[in-house]
Amino acid sequence: MEASARMRFNCLLNEISRGLSAQNLEALKFLCKDEIGRRKLETIDSGTKLFQQLEELNLLSPQHTDTLATLLAEAQRPDLQLKLTDFQTHSLQLPVSEVGAQPGLDNAFDVICNEIGRDWRMLARKLGHNEALLQQIEYKHPRNLREQIHEALKEWQITKGKEATVDALIATLRSCKFNLVADSLTEKIYKAG
Incomplete structure (x- = not known):
């Protein structure tokens, strides 16, 4: 399974590389100048070569795509960023038993989705999500607040x-001072059984 995930990830990187314009590639190289030396940057003439360098520096892997997501956001390529998010959300999802989800977590997600409202980003940040991921989630579900919240919670569960x-x-x-939501969650999850 690990090998197939790696292969899918390599296919994704290749697809992202093909989607980059020459101007996008130059922008990405500029953004990476502190991580990758100037000499090496001069030899990079494709997205795949840039991604190989990021992998060698342990800044990119199937499980760690934050750096690439941030780079694509800075290069103003939300379409490619979305491909990356889709890969993380769908290709690497583990069965619930492997993720280690405790019973009641899906019910907890429902309670939070019903009650948290527009302040979900504050909760998502406290759960460890960066701004690039939050933008990807909003881009993926532009008019569906419930789906935005649910995806942020699922990402946290996977992570x-x-x-x-x-x-x-x-x-x-x-x-986050969402005490009413916390009380409601405690009531529904622990006192229902």
Whole structure:
């Protein structure tokens, strides 16, 4: 399974590379000048070569695409950024047993989606999401607030694995001062059973 995920990731990088204009590539190279030396940058003439350098520097892998997402956002290529998000969301999703989701997490997501509202970005930041990912989620679901919230929660679940628990969500909600949502979640998850 790891090999097939790697192959899909390489295909994605190749597709992103083909979608880059010469101007996009120059912008990406400029943004990477501090990570990749000037000499090496001069030899890079394609997106795939740039991505290889980022992988060698441990700045890019199937599990770690934040750097590339940020670069694509800075190069104003939300279409390519969306391809990256789709890969993360669909290609690397593990079965629930592997993710380590505790019972009740899906119900917790429903409660949060129903009650959090437009302040979901504050919660998403507290859960560890960066601005590039939040922009990707909004771009993917431009008029569906519930889907934006749900995807942010799913991304957190995938990232945290077994650490993604209802208790962790409640603690994060309280740290954001969303005490009413936290109380509602506690009521529905723990007192319902």
